[in-house]
Amino acid sequence: MIAIPIWLLVALIVLVAILSLMLWTNLRERNFKVRIPDVDSFEEALPSIAGMTRAHIIPGNSADILQNGDEFFPALLESIRNARETIHFETFVWWSGDICGELANAFAARAREGLEVRIMIDALGTQKMSKELRQLMIDAGCKVTRYHPIRLIDIGQLNKRTHRKLAIFDGETGYLFGHGVSRLWLGHGQDKEHWRDTGVRLRGPIVNDVQSVFTQHWIEETGEVLIGEKYFPDLEPAGDCRAHVMSGAPLGGVSDLELMVKMAMATAQKELLIQNPYFISDGEMIDLLSRAVQRGVEVKIMVPGAVTDSPIVSHAGHRHFEGILDCGVRLFLYERTLIHQKIMIIDGIWSHVGSTNLDDRSFDINEEVGVGIVDEDVAAQLKEAFEEDLKFCVELKAKEWKQKYTFGHRVIDLACYLISGQL
Amino acid sequence: MRSLRAFKLLRPRPAEAPSRPAKKARTIEISRLAAGLYVAIVFILVLVIWSTRRERESHVRVPDLASLEEALPSIAGLTRSPILAGNRVEILQNGDDFFPALLGDVAAARETIHMETYVWWKGEICRRVAEALAAKARQGVEVRLLLDAVGAKDGDEKLFSMMEDAGVKLVLFHSFRLDDLGLYNNRTHRKLAVFDGRVAYVFGHGIAEEWTGHGQDEKHWRDTGLRLRGPIVGEVQSVFSENWLEQTAEPIVGEKYFPPLEPAGPVRAQMTASSPHGDVSRQELLFKLAIASAQKELVIQNPYFIPDGELVELLGKAIRRGVDIRVMIPGAVTDSSIVRHAGHRYFEDLLRRGVKIYEYRPTLSHQKVMIVDRLWAHVGSANFDDRSLDINDEASVGVIDEDVAGRLRQTFFDDLKQCDEVTLAQWLKRSAWHRFVDRVSYSINEQL
Secondary structure, eight states, X not given: OEEEEHHHHHHHHHHHHHHHHHHHHHHOOOOOOOOOOOOSSHHHHHHHHHHHTTOOOEEEEEEEEEEHHHHXXXXXXXXXXXXXXXXXXXXXXXXXXXXXXXXXXXXXXXXXXXXXXXXXXXXTTTTTSOHHHHHXXXXXTOEEEEEXXXXXXXXXXXXXXXXXXXXXXXXXXXXEEOOOBSGGGOTTSOSTTSOBOEEEEEEXXXXXXXXXXXXXXXXXXXXXXXXXXXXXXXXXXXXXXXXXXXXXXXXXXXXXHHHHHHHHHHHOOSEEEEEOSOBOOOHHHHHHHHHHHHTTOEEEEEEEOSOOSOHHHHHHHHTTHHHHHHTTOEEEEEOSSOBOOOEEEETTTEEEEESOOBSHIIIIISBOOEEEEEOHHHHHHHHHHHHHHHTTEEEEOHHHHHHHOOHHHHHHHHHHHHTGGGO | OHHXXXXXXXXXXXXXXXTSOGGGGGEEEEOHHHHHHHHHHHHHHXXXXXHHHOOOOOBOOOOOOSOHHHHHHHHHHHTTOOOEEEEEEEEEEHXXXXXXXXXXXXXXXXXXXXXXXXXXXXXXXHHHHHHHHHHHHHTTOXXXXXXXXXXXXXXXXXXXXXXXXXXOEEEEETOSOXXXXXXXXXXXXXXXXXXXXXEEEEEOOOBSGGGSTTSOSTTSOBOEEEEEESXXXXXXXXXXXXXXXXXXXXXXXXXTTSOOOOOOSSEEEEEXXXXXXXXXXXXXXXXXXXXXXXXXXXXXXXXXXXXXXXXXXXXXXXXXXXXXXXXXXXXXXXXXXXXXXXXXXXXXHHHHHTOEEXXXXXXXXXXXXXXXXXXXXXXXXXXXXXIIIIISBEXXXXXXXXXXXXXXXXXXXXXXXXXXXXXXXXXXXXXXXXXXXXXXXHHTGGGO
């Protein structure tokens, strides 16, 4: 036993209280309220949406939509084969078997030929990746870095994962996508073992911005600063799409992606289509959606039905279904397989492809990246896919939902919702 | 949660020996286990707090370049400061150029006025700026004024309430609040203004009497700002909106904030904003990259020049590849003599490597100017010290234009006439006491 004066005990307690407060104030979420701005068209709001997310809209790009694994992986592997100097790849999920080995071998082959291959994988998302696979790439000369591995000096950041999914070749071709590297993302969403997802291949000046996002984590984890034309070439126009990249997630600040999603809801004028695997709305989102419906916007949201890899998130999402349906939003449950793509299409002129789920982990904790594409053709392509997906959906009607929404279900949903901040 | 558990463990145990003398009744006995746990909890808390905000190192290797121009796209990408063409840039020297221009744009604004700054003290110029802003607010112009809570703590309360009564949205950045306690050390040192989303200012001036005049004496300081038009203004607005959103939760959306911006001149420009929290500081990276990419000439004017080992190394490498480097810092007239002394720590090293160092005699030279190869010129808020590079929010503009760089360079060489060069021989003769003060100052410099 140690005897200490009472004043010291009090001082010690106060010290812990202050430290706890400092920690909480460092990490706490900053709430913000999007008031509906007075804009005549969504087009008018776009420079503000880009500006508020520390970006601006860059003209002269091409954007090729890549649906599911069947389109995405062959394109990616071809880009790997065609790269001349540098290959950069960042992802969250990379497991083992099939495509995982194929991709690792493709990277390794190019590294052996002398290309600079940099691979940033999330330490948690790639836990299931076999060590042999990683070693194979490292032995071939790939620089493989794990994002936020368990390290004492990063103890306060371990909850923050990189959920970004991107690839850049020679600084001139960039990919943003929802796909993980796993057999689940192969195929064309034909059954429960083959998921639906969407990616985009970008060319033109916007690729510098995608590279810029990659270098952020790369410098943080390795300290290596990449200077030169093989990383940041002077990029000529490659198409007619205007585009802007969003990625920021300041500690204790507001994430660019959450801001974008909410501002998009606040400024859509005609039509708002959303596909997302994890949709946990909060009160403000419902308010924004409801006001969108009131000003005549047709809002359709597609989320997974019975097929989901995270029942807890699904349950947490159910909690606000009633509110969403009541305000006139049409809600569709995709039943064929897990829809994993993170798509938004607004007014037929703007679309988003990226890594961001509509939940607190994506908004407040993880690192994400997405691209906004201002182009009617791209929006039309994505809308066509949305409509095709609708064929495999069941529309949830307010009346049915209320009937089958039992007390027991409510309790489960509430419990899931309460822990959903961390999911 | 962790802290709650700690409280329980530390709850006083019932006194076990009632026969103790009265004097000892004011102490409490805790078990060694509880004490050990307490120490562990404090240690973990400190570690977690530090680790969420710790600075990430970046190592800039010097690229093999034919010219600075070749490095510019990389600098833009790495610091997230895209280069935008088609701007017009006016250089505003000292208060005499700066305040009349600023007040003119306040008077001319039609819909929105945004201003963010660190220093707002007392005096005639504060009253004039406040009255100008208030007058516009009364006319129905949206005026948003974001002042750093520490930088503006000596401001005149009456002026602040006068502005608020007139309808100015006046907000203090990171004021002392319990639920923002962890952010208190993080100040906004950014200095910028945006009018109707079409005209922007980026500058080093504070709103105080010291910044009026033309650097004529110790009470009137030297400083430099830029007035910008063209697409770069959207970037300045974007930087303002970041701090405004963080502090007020109000996103700003619409053409009166982000109008379409037509080209207004021939100048390429890039905006760098840093707000380092547990990642790499973009402003520090910008300085390092500019030094590493210089091929011919590098001039630096900065009031607080405390380079770290890596910056000294980069400067040395630049000298070796033939870059002429001149650094101008304040002489005896400085508002922070600790910073001045801390800066001296690497002087000998820098001088030996061939960096030319000049001390400005007439007054405090407060501008944060950097000019590389007579092509790229930097003007902004960032000092060359750890507080600016690792803690505070900063904003600066890189201008890529031979004419603008040439004019700033001309001013630099004019200022040089009023400087004393610090030579190695004379530096080595300084007293033991001076050396001691330098060392002590440097060791606490991270927080200065």
